[in-house]
Amino acid sequence: MKARVLEIVSNVLNVPVDRVSEDSSPDTIKEWDSLMHMNLVLTLEEEFGVHFSDEQIMEMLSVGQIIRTVLELVP
Amino acid sequence: MMGNLSLSDIQRVLQTADVGQLPKVRISVLRNITIESLAPYLRYAGLEAGLDVVLRFGDFDNVVQESLGAQPGLLDETTDVVLVFEYLEALSPTLSLRYAEHSPEQVQTEVYRVQELIHTVLEAIRRQTPALILWHGFEPPLHPALGIVDSNGAGGQGSTIAALNDFARTEIAALGGAYFVDLERCRGRVGEMGFYDFRYWHIGRAPYARDGLREIAAEEFKFIRALRGRNRKCLVLDCDNVLWGGIVGEDGLAGIKLSAGYPGSSYRDFQMELLQLYHRGVILTLNSKNNESDVWEVFDHHPDMVLRREHLAAWRINWQDKVSNLRELATELNIGLDSMVFADDSEFEVNMVRELLPEVQVIHLPVKDATQSRRDLAASGLFDTLVLSNEDRKRGALYQAEGERERLRTQLRDLDTYYASLAMKLDIHLSDEFTVPRIAQLTQKTNQFNMTTRRYTDSDIRRFVTEERADVICLHLSDRFGDSGLVGVAILTYHETSATFDTLLMSCRVLGRKVEDAFLDACLQLARTRGYVQAIGQFIPTAKNGLAADFFARHGFRRVEDRDEVQRFAFDLTDHVPQAPSFFEHIKIDFVPNPPSPPDPKSVR
Numbered sequence: 094m095k096a097r098v099l100e101i102v103s104n105v106l107n108v109p110v111d112r113v114s115e116d117s118s119p120d121t122i123k124e125w126d127s128l129m130h131m132n133l134v135l136t137l138e139e140e141f142g143v144h145f146s147d148e149q150i151m152e153m154l155s156v157g158q159i160i161r162t163v164l165e166l167v168p
Numbered sequence: 169m170m171g172n173l174s175l176s177d178i179q180r181v182l183q184t185a186d187v188g189q190l191p192k193v194r195i196s197v198l199r200n201i202t203i204e205s206l207a208p209y210l211r212y213a214g215l216e217a218g219l220d221v222v223l224r225f226g227d228f229d230n231v232v233q234e235s236l237g238a239q240p241g242l243l244d245e246t247t248d249v250v251l252v253f254e255y256l257e258a259l260s261p262t263l264s265l266r267y268a269e270h271s272p273e274q275v276q277t278e279v280y281r282v283q284e285l286i287h288t289v290l291e292a293i294r295r296q297t298p299a300l301i302l303w304h305g306f307e308p309p310l311h312p313a314l315g316i317v318d319s320n321g322a323g324g325q326g327s328t329i330a331a332l333n334d335f336a337r338t339e340i341a342a343l344g345g346a347y348f349v350d351l352e353r354c355r356g357r358v359g360e361m362g363f364y365d366f367r368y369w370h371i372g373r374a375p376y377a378r379d380g381l382r383e384i385a386a387e388e389f390k391f392i393r394a395l396r397g398r399n400r401k402c403l404v405l406d407c408d409n410v411l412w413g414g415i416v417g418e419d420g421l422a423g424i425k426l427s428a429g430y431p432g433s434s435y436r437d438f439q440m441e442l443l444q445l446y447h448r449g450v451i452l453t454l455n456s457k458n459n460e461s462d463v464w465e466v467f468d469h470h471p472d473m474v475l476r477r478e479h480l481a482a483w484r485i486n487w488q489d490k491v492s493n494l495r496e497l498a499t500e501l502n503i504g505l506d507s508m509v510f511a512d513d514s515e516f517e518v519n520m521v522r523e524l525l526p527e528v529q530v531i532h533l534p535v536k537d538a539t540q541s542r543r544d545l546a547a548s549g550l551f552d553t554l555v556l557s558n559e560d561r562k563r564g565a566l567y568q569a570e571g572e573r574e575r576l577r578t579q580l581r582d583l584d585t586y587y588a589s590l591a592m593k594l595d596i597h598l599s600d601e602f603t604v605p606r607i608a609q610l611t612q613k614t615n616q617f618n619m620t621t622r623r624y625t626d627s628d629i630r631r632f633v634t635e636e637r638a639d640v641i642c643l644h645l646s647d648r649f650g651d652s653g654l655v656g657v658a659i660l661t662y663h664e665t666s667a668t669f670d671t672l673l674m675s676c677r678v679l680g681r682k683v684e685d686a687f688l689d690a691c692l693q694l695a696r697t698r699g700y701v702q703a704i705g706q707f708i709p710t711a712k713n714g715l716a717a718d719f720f721a722r723h724g725f726r727r728v729e730d731r732d733e734v735q736r737f738a739f740d741l742t743d744h745v746p747q748a749p750s751f752f753e754h755i756k757i758d759f760v761p762n763p764p765s766p767p768d769p770k771s772v773r
Contacts, residue, residue: 136176
């Protein structure tokens with residue numbers, strides 16, 4: 094699960110996977126702007142078959158937080 | 169196709185795709201919403217069409233300013249396509265979220281404002297760029313402001329917005345080179361909840377969800393494919409389990425499934441869709457592993473066949489592999505493999521074609537989903553064209569005649585006997601109002617026998633027609649197999665004592681029959697009748713018109729000095745004796761003299 098999230102973040106933001114960790118956030122990856130965040134959310138939803146609420150979307154501003162949110166939704 | 173792929177699949181493909189060699193299509197986006205997420209879908213659709221999509225987004229909500237040229241480089245000569253998104257909720261709260269509180273007069277005032285904006289934006293874009301403009305229509309409300317009575321009588325929100333869309337369609341038609349993208353249709357295919365993403369509408373002014381974006385990009389690419397000549401022209405059909413259910417060689421004429429009721433109705437409806445394509449000018453052919461007589465028995469004797477032999481331009485019904493058959497069909501019809509679509513129920517055949525002839529587009533129609541075949545074919549959009557001229561609507565028949573001619577050619581040894589047996593009739597005359605669109609279309613589409621490859625619009629051609637010192641001459645051809653329609657164009661421009669071939673082209677469909685020789689003679693005759701003493705032929709070499717390079721030289725023109733990249737050839741009209749080849753059944757030349765008097769060559773000398 095964690096590895097898949099890292100891979101998706103790396104793919105969508107088009108940065109090498111070794112630059113992505115649980116601490117990664119829009120502050121540490123300059124490619125991660127609000128548009129990219131949207132693509133990231135859409136891709137995660139598709140990959141895991143989940144639907145985030147608007148509040149969750151606004152909170153998912155680090156890879157760690159993304160993993161926690163996905164874990165809440167995927168049993 | 170794109171329909172089955174997730175966004176991450178698409179992104180993976182895009183990251184590894186090598187687009188360096190592909191021709192670019194430059195798309196600029198004017199929008200009052202966040203629509204950047206359309207990019208991967210557009211790029212992917214581009215890849216499928218063999219095009220490298222280069223995208224430029226205008227600033228958020230700057231549509232009017234940018235249409236007027238506020239952002240240098242966004243709209244110019246190099247732009248190929250302009251996408252315009254004016255999302256109604258952002259453009260006009262009065263007509264969307266706050267409709268009910270406004271009086272009919274206030275609504276009308278707002279309608280005028282929006283009409284003015286549509287008009288201004290479209291006109292202004294056209295002044296910046298000759299690009300294809302795709303205007304995205306307003307989406308009529310799914311839950312209208314006045315509830316269930318909204319549709320009763322005038323004044324409802326739905327009818328107000330529908331009328332605005334009609335206004336946009338009229339403006340677009342008047343502008344030329346612009347088209348209406350029907351987002352209501354896209355939304356209908358996807359459904360409301362698949363089309364919109366309300367979270368991102370509120371978070372970031374991005375109204376459309378993934379499925380919506382994918383559908384919008386696919387719809388836009390139907391236009392872009394057609395613009396770039398990437399649309400398909402010929403459909404190659406398997407027979408068993410595609411045109412009918414079952415296998416005719418085993419089940420027999422009475423045993424195959426083809427009828428008005430289930431289960432034969434799926435196949436009958438599929439055939440009706442084929443017939444629709446035929447009438448849009450798509451060339452239909454067969455590629456079937458069968459005994460030929462079994463297939464014809466179905467065509468000739470099955471009471472529920474919709475498709476008839478006369479709708480087919482060519483066929484390969486044999487036990488040879490389907491890849492060789494496809495190659496042969498392309499040669500016989502004189503079209504490229506990249507113009508062909510192959511439809512088959514067999515996974516094996518489909519994969520073999522995908523593997524060995526990647527330029528052929530494949531539609532897989534599994535037997536278990538036969539009820540869905542008609543829809544899948546209709547939804548492909550592969551055969552869409554930007555215009556449907558009368559010629560297109562006859563094209564299926566034209567190519568059928570081409571197939572018959574080819575079969576005849578193999579029977580006759582001597583070429584002149586062959587030409588004579590065609591009973592070709594030429595009708596050469598000056599252009600009129602009715603022929604202008606077809607002439608413009610030919611200048612845009614003809615690549616091979618085109619001496620100068622100058623691309624003209626309807627209005628350019630109209631200018632030549634009304635211009636005193638120019639003639640637009642066109643050629644109609646018919647023969648014993650049918651009417652080929654308007655297939656040749658020459659534009660002569662006159663200067664002092666010379667007549668210059670600004671344009672001389674022939675549709676590649678009719679090449680190899682000496683028609684071009686007779687046409688050149690008629691043009692020279694006209695120039696001579698008008699009193700000119702010299703004809704100038706021009707040739708501008710391109711990657712595709714090599715076969716025409718020596719045309720003027722072969723017809724008694726002598727090479728004179730080049731001008732820039734234009735090769736020039738001169739012909740002395742004073743001793744020109746036109747001699748059309750004798751094998752034409754007849755050549756009718758009808759040059760109604762233009763009102764202006766021809767110049768007197770002596771006075772110029």
